Amino acid sequence: MSQSAIIQKDVARAFSVRSKKLFHRTNDQIYAIVGDNPEEGLVSDVWFNHFDSQADFQAVLDYVATLFEQGRYSYWLADLRFLASDFGPxxxxxxxxxxxxxxxAGLAREAVVLPSSAVEAEGEDVYKTASQALQDIADGRVRGFTDIALAKTWLFKGDLPDQSV
Known part of the structure; x- marks a missing residue:
């Protein structure tokens, strides 16, 4: 079983997401999967390895925005744990x-799942770029996580469990 199939099952299991659209590189490798769970009003984007250009990166997010503009979604899960291309530009x-x-278009909350630490792939630091984007957006609707379960709790309930025990 490929790594992309395993990762997609991880997100699919936690959020009951079904694949909606696959995005392919010029060499036919999948670099992103956009999924949804219409019953929960959720859109997800799961990233794998590299994309070929910033236009490819933007095409995925433009598709996500179009889904939100259809008016059926309020929540967004972005899984960047295995993204190896930098989207800094x-x-x-x-x-x-x-x-x-x-x-x-109606976004209530977005959970961005990041690698547990800064991972540099071929000199690119996706963690740093994603962290900077989260800081620049900084309106309380978009938050970063390293744990899928905590991301799900915050995404759908708007708060985090008490961890002071």
């Missing part, structure tokens, strides 16, 4: 164009 677009568009 797209960060201004993400913060200034994409996120306002998704918020206007």
């Amino acid at each position: 797209s960060e201004p677009w993400l913060v200034k164009e994409l996120m306002p568009r998704v918020i206007r």
Whole structure:
């Protein structure tokens, strides 16, 4: 079984997500899967390894925004744990164009699942770029996590369990 199939099952199991659209590199490798759970009002994007260009990165998020604009979704799970390409050049677009568009379309909350530590792939630090984007958006609707279960709790309930025990 491929790594992408295992990762997709992880998210599918936690969020009851079904695959909606696959995004392929020029060599036909899948670099992202957008899924949904219409009953919960959830859209997910799960990333794998590399994409070929910033246009490829933006195409996935443009598709996510289009789904939100259809009016059926309020929650977004972005799983960046296995993304190896840096989307830093797209960060201004993400913060200034994409996120306002998704918020206007009804985004209540987005959980971004990051690697547990800064992972550098071929000199690129996806963790740093994602963390910077989260700081730049910083309106309380978008939060970063390293744990799928905590991301799910916050995403659907808007709070985190008490961890002071």
